[in-house]
Amino acid sequence: MEKITVFNNLTRSKEILKPIDGNNIKFYSCGPTTYNFLHVGNARAAVVADLFHRTLKASGYNVKFVRNFTDVDDKILEAANARGIHPREHSQEFIRECLTDYECLGMLPAHVTPLVSETMPEIIEMIQDLIKNGYAYTVAKEDGASEVLYNVPMFKEYGKLSKIQLESLQHGVRVESDVNKKHPSDFVLWKPAKASEGWSWDSPWGKGRPGWHIECSAMAKKHLGKTIDLHHGGVDLIFPHHENEIAQSEAANGCQFCNNWAHNEFLNFGSEKMSKSLGNVVTIRKFTETYSGSILRHILLSVHYRSKLEWTEDSITKAIGEIERIHEFTIHLFGDQKTGAADPAELAKVQKALVDIKHEMANDFNVPGAMGIFFGVIKDYNRISKNGVDALYTHAIIEIVNFMKDATGLVHDYPEEVLRQLNMARKHLSGTDNAGGDAEIEQLLVERKEARATKNWAKSDEIRDRLNALGVVVKDNPDGTATWSYK
Structure with a gap:
């Protein structure tokens, strides 16, 4: 079994991943808030979590992978109210859309996908433990309800993940200011319901709903236990979300929450992080319907997960070329007749390549390093x-092919279909308006073959010009056949 090293943001160093329980790995990744379609920036975090899951499995570990859905949130309430439907109905709709996107990206299903709305007893119990242990306090509100806040200075190790000193903390956008806070950095664990929200739960503090951070602490404990092996999310979650998860979980449970923290960097369009507020959003759905999930996955894994991914005009073209190279190769590999004598030197070279590829994937999930060897x-x-x-x-x-398929998801089972999708992606990139579709091109190739056979060069040139206008390039094969693709 290959030992896996992970860059642990808790220690800011690369460490061997040592499971708490034998070869069993308890892995939690922060999932999306289900209020709208996901964008390709969200896709990077999702695909990186899938990469971790796949590589650990392919390396021989038993993985229990938990990825939540945040289905209780201000944005969900606002969107549902605008549509005149119940927040649960709105959230469930976009959970289904999210799962459709995940499937299109070739992601393995998580073992458990908990919802905040189904974890209320555990959330309330954890808040009660925090109050009992002296790390949380209540503030009376209107109508006899109370707000519950976490007392940040009580947790002496606060800031150990983000390396931010308490005195210099900047509050996350979801943390509401409150004159009744004991310290400006205290954050909400439970907030009273507003009459306009339409979705609340009974609690010892009156009707309300949880704050953002307590949700993941409770879901991780419910499904993985008090201490987990690996926790993942985007770098934007290090503070305040993951820092607050640590404070909550360790104060409530009396033990370390997570041994290894891994975070993926942003995806950038130009020089800015992709986010809905910047107006440079491309949804996963729009991209995959236009180009395919295999292309998006390939782009997202084209650089190491801890490096910023700069999305340029060439990203799609480069991905198409590499995916085509891989899947034309797999077609030949499984179709070639097995003849000839073995070359011991070449065989040894391939066997070493497998060892090296596994080593790269075990080295903090280094997909680019593994892909370089694979292309060789x-x-x-x-x-x-x-x-x-x-x-x-x-x-x-x-x-090698099977390991790369299992560990990265970049090799697909139906290469002919992948190549067809790549051809359509090229068509979109070329901006070709081909009203006749593939049928017109196939007919033109038949006519071209007949014209060339009868040496009707004028007709052949006319067909060539039409194919050029359609953005099509034709390749004449040694056996007399011709294949085509969009430029």
């Missing part, structure tokens, strides 16, 4: 297979 394997195979390949060599190659 593809190059060697394309060279060697011209003279025939034997079964032993082919089997060694297939081992």
